[in-house]
Every structure is written in structure tokens, then in C-alpha cells.
Amino acid sequence: MIHLPDLQTPAALVDDAVLRRNARDMARKARSLGVRLRPHVKTHKCIEAARIQVEDAFGGITVSTLAEARHFARQGFRDITYAVPIAPRRLPEALELAEQLENLNLLVDSPIAVRAAEDAAAARSQHLSIFLKVDCGYHRAGVDPRDPASIELARTLVEAPHLGLRGVLSHGGHSYDCRNREEILVVAEQERRETVAFAETLRREGIPVPEVSIGSTPTMAVAEDLSGGLQGITEVRPGNYLFFDLFQASIGSCSLEDVALTVLTTVVGCYPERGTLVVDAGALALSKDPGAVHLGTPVLFGRLTLAEGGAVLPELELISLSQEHGKIQCSEQAARRFPVGTRLRILPNHACMVAAHFPEIHLVREERVAETWKPARGW
């Protein structure tokens, strides 16, 4: 078993105890709210992490690429939602994968995609399970739930001989624009209300809507505080909650103690007279995600702790990243406390970006590497 001091840097570490607590908390929350948990695995793209997430759930997962879908399918996951509107030319790939699964659910939100999906499924005499993507206020993807054309699209879907409408699905991604839990509560209620209302509109029109799926880590963080809970929702799809990160802590989705993913780094440059340090975690380790800039706080690319973890060292400010260098600003005295060779840990701004950058993620238990995971990659 590898001890942390024997790992080379930069290295992505996941705290086993924190990860399991995050997984249990979300599973418990979904149960108490009476919804199924279909975790989004894009945050880590690792088989082992997904298994921990579905231990207390029904086994379905959400993915962000067909490469992830194939990766998880190969390892026994049988119910997968690909939660990005599919490019029509990738439908044959999806159909091939669907043959190997109990359920592969695709997202569409346009007549062109519905027609392409029907044509592709018909050409292979297959049946495709489809979620109609709804815009609940985030305004990224999804049909307008108030537009009569959206009802027509749902009808086209249910009438297409080779397609089945699995349900409606939305993502309250504008929760990431919130500054605190009070603001997230408003988005969470909107995400629920708009999605359920659209499902009910369709049902009134005689269109069956078995599933009503929502979910983001921030909105799930406050879901138990909603006066009506998640009434009308059947399924939730948070992902980031397994790792959490500085962004989530900044807007109130979690506390710093809930952040399971950190990056182990080494001081490779120490310049007390300039008041700077250089660490070997740069933009390829941490990504250039600037964190919760909408809060108006100065942009930092992560926060530092000692290698053993513990409290954030507020005197070390990770002010810029180049490809393989992280530049820390600090006082002359602070710089002298962290000479070349010192190891530190970085709490990252955005865990999903960081995990995707590392070829390996180390699960750490009592300062030792208990497991090493290999994330899926590509598209």
C-alpha cells in the first residue's frame, strides 16, 4: 500500500471517509424526499466511485458523454441516461450501446432530433427511450415549457413508432449563479415547479410522462428545506456532491469539510523576496476554472492546506496558473515557511474539471492510497 509521501505530485486525492459520507448523505436525502437517485458520474468518470454512489440507490446513472456511457456499460451499469442533447450523427453509436443495456435514455429538445432518432431507430428496428429536455429557467438547453410547440414535440415523440417518452428532464444549472442557500432555494423551487408543471400539462393532453427528472448539486443541497419537498419529482441527478469543491462551498452547497477531492502538490520554487511560491500544479492539474467569480471575491485558483489537510492557509493565495506552474502570492515570512520540496494540498475550484484532467485518482484512507481509479476519457 502506497503511503502519501511516496506519491509523486501533482496527484489527485479523494478522502475515502468524506466521499462515503457525501454519498450516504445524498442517498438518505433522496430516500427521505421519496425520489430515486440517478447520480451524474461525469464528476469522476470512475467505475468505483459510481458503485459507491449507487450502493443505496436503484443502480441507474447519468453520463455526459457516450464514451462514459460505453465505459460504465462495460463494467455492468445497465441503466444510463446520456444527459446532453445527442448529436444526430451519434445516434447509430447510441443504438449500438442501447442493445447492450436495459435502458439507455437519450435527451432531445428539437423536432430535428426527434425525427433523426426515429429514423435511426427504425433503420435498426430498435426502440429508443427518450427524455424530453425542458428549460426550467437555466436557458442552456431544453424546450420552453410554456410554448405550445413543446407539447406538440412531446406528442410527436410518443407517436413515433420507434421512440418511447421516458419522461421530462431538466437541470437547474442557474443554481450555480446563486450566492447563498436562500437564493438556491428559489432556483430549487423553480426547477421543481417548472418541470412538474410541464409534466402535468403533458398529462392533461393525454401524454403519459412516467419520469420527472431534475437535479443539480446546489438544488439538492437545499431540497429538504423546500416547503413541499420534491413533490411531483420521480428522480434526481446530482453529481458534484460526491467530491464537492470550493465553488460549492462558496455558494453554500456544502462546507469546506465536505470537499473530498484535493490535489497534492510540491513547492518547486520559493521566492521570499518576491513574496511568491511556485507549485507543480498548474492549469492542467487544476483547470482554469476561476471559481465563484459572481461573488465578487478576488479570483483564486484553489485554496492551500498543509499536505496532511486541515484548515485552509489563508496567507497563501493561488493567484495564477500557467500550464504546469501554480503561482502563490504570500508574505516574505510565509514564503520562508514553505521551502522548495514542501508538500501542500489544494482544494480545487471545480472538482469535475480536476478529476477529468488526471489519468489516475487515488482514494486515500488514513494517509495511504487504498485504491487507484482510472477515469474514462474523451467523447
Place this chain on the structure above:
Amino acid sequence: MIHLPDLQTPAALVDDAVLRRNARDMARKARSLGVRLRPHVKTHKCIEAARIQVEDAFGGITVSTLAEARHFARQGFRDITYAVPIAPRRLPEALELAEQLENLNLLVDSPIAVRAAEDAAAARSQHLSIFLKVDCGYHRAGVDPRDPASIELARTLVEAPHLGLRGVLSHGGHSYDCRNREEILVVAEQERRETVAFAETLRREGIPVPEVSIGSTPTMAVAEDLSGGLQGITEVRPGNYLFFDLFQASIGSCSLEDVALTVLTTVVGCYPERGTLVVDAGALALSKDPGAVHLGTPVLFGRLTLAEGGAVLPELELISLSQEHGKIQCSEQAARRFPVGTRLRILPNHACMVAAHFPEIHLVREERVAETWKPARGW
């Protein structure tokens, strides 16, 4: 041979003709300036690309990670500079690699690193070739060339029995803060002058300095305009120039026609009533690099062209990225021109980040994939 329409998206494409022109131009420039070209291969991390870069050069390369160094060593590259100050604990790895090469040059800029390098080399009875990293004004890594302690450090280096001082090395990374070629010229002259002056100081002290190495893509873009050329310099290490990108074009290092790396993408969401499109190239394809924000122009995460290339479509503004979604803002009419399934190309802000994100990079010749390259990964 794969035709572009048969590639799935997102895909990283490199235009063969533009790439070769960029490579030839830089090789010619280095020759005309009387310096050796040791290209930085971190921009692409691909064997095939590095071979094109060194066709007209002496064969040495620069890398940003030991993983790159090992990758290129396995494929026959024999003279490699690892241009990030080495973490002391990685010295045994470096020594193992050095045994297989003609030259592995490491960077140090602290007494701790010099001592660690000497101890590690002595323990294996090996000899290590070292560049002393100098700060020429960028203030990221490197010793202060005006500090007498820097001369002492060079002396410690030459006196260490298992170390050899290969030379001094700097990187004018503050050229990336420039707004135009006039400003880059000032940095280029500073990079040259400070590094050469430090080398001369050391020589006056009786310390031999065989190599004086500088280089960044912006400063090399203007090097021929320097009144004294690159007098006193022996070697240059630009990297980005092989691909170029929007950042380099924005500050005047190249024109848009010189950008060799693009990302092929598909419109997966089209919302004319909201004036938006969604493409399947998000932050994992393009990185969250915001580009040349110091120019004060609005942040865009890339510029769009038709799938066949050609002029930038100014009406399409890539205003935000999430993990796998790119959100384009445009007029209602513009959105209608690019329905779901339309393919587009993206000129990226930062080619080095993009190339590192893709498991494969396709070299394109006359709308066909001529070669598929696999970049090195990790650390």
C-alpha cells in the same frame, strides 16, 4: 482514410499545411537569428508533431512534465530539457531517464534544489546537466539576476561534483500580458538582455556558461525586429507557434490564418426564440481559458467558423462553457441558420490546453484525416 464528415464531435483537428508553414517559419527564423531551436512540445505532446518541429533543427526538445520526457525518450528523442523547476522527490526518476538519453537538462533555481540534485546524482554515481533558471522579468520562477546570491548559486552548481552547469535559461512569459507587437518587442528585448547580462556576469566571475536559452512564442514572433537580433542567445524554446491560437492572434504573435488547431463541433441545441445555440464542445474540449482578457474585450471561449473553415462568423458568440456544453449567443435569424446537427469549427483561445484535453488529435489534409496522433498525458 477518414473524411471529416465521418469524424464524431467534438474532435481536435490540425491543419497540415498551416502546421508545416508554422514549423518552417520558426525554423527559418531561428536559423536567420543564429540560434538553435529547441521547440517546447508541451503544446501538443505528440511524437509526430515534434518530429515536424525538429526537421530543420538540431533535434533537442523542451518538455513540461517528466511524463512527456519519458514519452519522447521512448520514441527516440535524445536531448530533452525539462523546463519546470524539478520537485526534489522526482530526482531519482529524472536520473533513471537521464541514463537513457544523451542529454536530460533539468532546471533549478534554489540552493535546496542544487543540494538535492547533487545528493541524488551522487547516490547513483551519475552526472546531471543543469540549467540555472533566471527571472528575466516574468516573476514566476527563476533567480533574480541582480542578486549576488544568484552568482553564488551558479558557483555552487559548477563546483558540485555530480552536476554540470549547461547554461542559463529564462522565459519571457510576461509577453502574454502584452497588447500588441510594440509591447512584445519591449519584453523580447528585456528577455534577451537580462538573460545575456546574467550569463556575462557569471562568465566575468569565471563561471563557464555554454548555453543561453530563452523563448516564448510571442517574443519569438518579434525577434527579427529586435535591433540587435538575439545577440548572446544560443537557443530558443517557443512551443505554441506550431498551433497558434486566438490568444496569440489577439496580441499580435500571428494572424488568424496561422491558427492550425481547431475543434470540430456539432450544434446539439438550437433556440432561435432565446437567441442561443448549444454545441457539443464544452469546458472539457476547450478548457475554461478566457483568452486575452487583459485586452478588455468581452470574454468569449473561442470563435466559430463554418465546418469547412474560413472566416470567423462574428455573429456567433461563444459566451459560456459548462462541462460538455458550449453556449452560443446570436440573433434569432442567425440561430435559424444553424439548426441541430450543423457542424461548426471553433478557433480556441489556448491551443495548449485544448490539445491536452483530447485523447486524439487529427492531422487534416484536404478535408481528410491524414494521421491521428495521441498526446502524452499526466505527470
